[in-house]
Amino acid sequence: MESIVETVVVVAISVLGAALARRLGFIAPLVLLVAGLGLSYVPGVPAVHLEPELVLIGILPPLLYVAALQTNLVAFRAAIRPILLLAVGLVMLTAFVIGFVLHALLPDVPLAACVALGAVVAPPDAVSATAIARRIGLPRRIVVILEGESLLNDATALVTVRIAVSALLGSAVGFWEITGEVALKAGAGVLLGLIAAVGAAWLHKKITDPLLDDAVSLLTPFVVVIIAEELKSSSVVAVVVAGLYLGHRIPYLLSAESRLQMEAVWRLVNFLLEGVVFLLVGLQLRELIENIEVGWATTVRVTLVVFLVLVAVRFLWMYPATYLARLMPRIRAREDRPPITHPTVIAWAGMRGVVTLAAALTLPPNDTFRGNDYPRELFVFVAFAIIVLSLLIQGTSLPMVARRLGVTEDTSTEDALAEANVQHAASRAARERLEKHADGAPLSVVERLRALTDSRSNNAWERLGNQEQETPSAAYGRLRREMITAERHIFKIARNEGRISEEVLTRAQRELDLEESQLTRSDD
Template identity: 85%
Template sequence: MEPIVDTVVIVAICVLGAALARRLGFIAPLVLLVAGLGLSFVPGLPEVHVEPELVLIGILPPLLYVAALQTNLVAFRRALRPILLLAVGLVMFTAFIVGFVVHALLPDVPLAACIAFGAVVAPPDAVSATAIARRIGLPRRVVVILEGESLLNDATALVMVRIAAGALGAAVSFWDIAGQVALKAGVGVLLGLAAAVAAAWLHKRITDPLLDDAVSLLTPFVVVIVAEELHSSSVVAVVVAGLYLGHRIPYLLSATSRLQMDAVWKLITFLLEGVVFLLVGLQLRDLVSHLEADVATTFRVTALVFLTLVAARFLWMYPATYLARLFPRIREREERPPPAVPAVIAWAGMRGVVTLAAALTLPRSANVPGDLFVFVAFAVIVLTLLIHGTTLPMLARGLGVREDTSAEDALAEASVQHAASRAARERLEAAADGAPESVVDRLRALTDSRSNNAWERLGSQAQETPSAAYGRLRREMITAERHVFKIARNEGRISEEVLNRAQRELDLEESQLNRSDD
C-alpha cells in the first residue's frame, strides 16, 4: 500500500507544480525541480532513490519515442549534419575534455573512469531545452537542431559510459570508443527500422482505436528490451522507430485512432516529464547523506566540471558551425547563421535525469569515488537547469535570435488548404451521382468555409472575422443544446446512454472549434 500512496503523492505534486508553473508563467520542469529540492528536506518524508533501470527502461523510451513521433522527419534530415555534430561529436569531445579535467583534479582515479563520468554529464536533456526553445520562439531550424541533438545524444553518452567503464584498468582511446559508438548505433538503426515496419504493419490492419493505442504504447518498450538483449543502442532504435512511424502515421491510422492516441500520449508525456524533474530534486537529501568526499574537493570538482561543460560547448559550436562552410556544397545548401545563433545553441545545454541515472550505473571501487561522481552529476543538472534554463530566454531576446513564423505558416496553410479544397470539390463532383442536391450543396459550403477560414488568418485581427463569429455563436448554441439534454436526462425522458452519445457529438464539435481558435 505504501508504494501506491507514494506514487499518488508524487503524481499529485507534479500536477500541482505544473498548474503553478502555468499560473506564474514559468517552465514546469524548473518549478518541479525547485519543489523537489525543497521537499527533499521536509521532515517525515521518505528518502527517494532513483533506480537507473527505471529511468533508462521505464521513463526515457516513451519520452524519446513520443518526441520522435512529433518530429518533422523532412526538417530532421535537412539538419542531420549539425545534429550529428552535436549528438555524436560534441558528446565525445565533452566526455574526453571533462575526463582529463577530472583526472587532473583526482589523479588517483583511473582515466577510463573519468572519461566515463565525462560521458555521464555530456548529453543535454531531451525535454527542457526544446520546451524553452519553442516557448521563446527560437528560429525553427534552431529548434529542430536542439530536438535532434536531444533525441540522439543519450545514445552516444550511454555507449561511451559502458565502454569506458568496462575499460577500467586498460587503455582507452578516442577511436576505440568512436568505433563502438558507430557499430552500436548502426545496429540500433536497423533494429529501429525493423520494429517500425512491424508496428506499421500492425497499425495498418487494426481498426479498433484502443488496440492502436496499446500497440503504440508497447512499441518503445519492446524496442528497448530487444535492443538491450542485442547489445545495441536502444536509444537510437527507439528514435528511428518513432521518426519512421511519425512520418507514416497519417497513412496508418484512422482519424479516431489519431485523436485518441494523441490524447493518450499527451497525458503520459505530461506525467512522466513532471515525475522526472521532481525525482531529480528529491535526490538531494539522499545524495548529501551518502557523500563521503570532503567539502573542498566536492566544491572544486563540481565548479570545474560545470565550467568545463559550458566552455566545451562553446569551443565546439563555433568551429562546427563555420568551418564546415568552407566546403562549397555545404555553403550552398545551408545559410550562414549570425554568431548569435551558435551562442544560443551553446547556452541551451541543460542536463536532465538521464545524467543522474547514468551516474548511478558507474562502477564503485576504492579508486572510483562513485558517491562524489553521483553528487557532481546531480549538481550539474541543478546548475544547468536553474542557470541556463532561467537565462536562455533573456539571452535569446538580447541577441535577437527569435523568429515569428505565424504569418509565414498562415500563408503556407492557406495556400495548401486552397489546393486541398479544390481537390475535395473535384472528388465531391465525381462521387455525387445519386446523392441529394441539398447534401451536395452543404458539402460544397463546408469546403468553401474551410478554405475561407485559412485565408482569414492572414487578415487583420483588429475586428472579429466571420469564422471567429461563427465559433463564438456556435459555442453558445452548443451550451444551450447541452442544457436541454441534461434536463431531459434528469427528468427521465432519455437514458444515460442517449445523453452520452449526444454529449460526445457536441464535445467533438466544440473541440474542433477550439482547435480552430488555437
C-alpha cells in the same frame, strides 16, 4: 497498499508542482527538483532509491519515442550534419575534456571514471530548450537542431559511459575504440528501429479500434528497447528511429479518431513521466548529499568546474562546427551562412535533464572495482547539480539571451500563407471528389458539403487579414461555442429528469466535445 499510496502521492505532488510552475512561468523540472529536495527533509517521508533500469527502460524510452513522433523527419534529415556534429562529436569531446580536467582535480580517481562522469553530463536534454524555443519564437532550424541533438546524443553518451566503466575493469580503451563501438551499436540500433517500425506500422494499418492503436503505440518503445538491450545494440537509437519513421507515417496509418486519442494519451504520459522523474530526483538528493565522503569545498569546486567546462566546450565547438564546414563549396552552395547569433543561442541552450539522470544512475557502486575505487556519490551529486544549474542559469536566461541577440522569427504570416495555398488546393481536390461521388445523394447534403469546403478554404485566407478585427471564422467559433454550451445543458437536464439514458448523453456529449475541440484547434 502502502506502495500504491506512495505512488499516488508522488504523482499528485508532481502534477501540483507542474501546475504551479506553469502558473508562475517557471521551468517545471526545476520546481519539482526543489520540491522533492524540500520534501525529503519532512519527517516521515520515505527515502527514495531510483533504479537505473527503471529510468533506462521505464522512463527514458517513452520520452524519446514521443519526442521522435513529433519531430519533422524532413527537417531532421535536412539538418542531419549539424545534428550529428553535436550529438556525436561534441558529446565525445566533452566526455574526454571533462575527464582530463576532473582527473587533474582528483588525481587519485581513475581517468576512466572521470571520463564516465564526462559522458554522463555531456548530452543536453532539449525538452526544456525546445519548449522555450517554441514559446519565444526561435527560428525553426535552431529548434530542429536542438530536437535532433537531444534525440541522438543519448546513445553516444550511454555507450561512452558503458565503455568507460568497462575500462575501469582493466580494459584499455582509446578514442578510436570508443568511436568504433558507438558506430557499431548505433548502426545496429538503426536497423532494429527500422524493423520494429515496419512491424508496428503493419499492426497500425490492420487495426481499426482506437484503443488497440493506443495499446500498440504505448508498447512499441518498451518492446524496442527490451529487444535492443538483449541484442547489445543501442536501444536509444532504435527507439528514436522507430519514432521518427512512425511519426512520419502516422497520417497514412491511423484513423482520425485514433490520431486524436493517441495524441492525448502521449501528452498525458509525457507530462506525468517528466514530472515524476524530477520529483524523485529531488527526493533522492538528501540521501545522496549525506553520503558524500569528500569535503564540501571539493564538492563545490568540482561541480562548478564541470559546469564551466561544459559551457565553454559547447561554445568552443559551435563556431568551428558551424562555419568551417561552409568552407566546402558543396555545403556553402546548399546552406546559407547563419549569423553568429544563431550558434551562440544553440550553445547557450545546453540544459541537462533526464538523460544525464539516467546515465548517472548507471554508475556502479564504489566497491565494484578492486583497486579502482572512486567517489560515486560525489559523481552522482555533481550530475544532479549540473541538471539544476543548467536549468536555473541557462534555462531561465535563454529567452532573454535570444531576445537580446535578436534571434527570433515570426513565421505566423508565412505559415498562414502556406496553409492558405495548400488548403486552397485541398479544397479543390475535395470539391472534385465530391462532384465525382455526388450522384444519388440528396441535393441539400451536397450543397452543405460544398459550403463546408468553401468555408474551410476561406478560413485559411482570413488568417492573413487584419488580426485586430474579428474574422468571420472567429465569430463563427465564438457563437458556436455558446450554442454548444446551451445544447449540453439541455442534454444534462434531460438525463437528470430521466428522459434519456446515460448512454444517450455520453454519445451526444462526445459529438459536441469533438466539434468544440475542432473549433479550439481552428483558433490556435
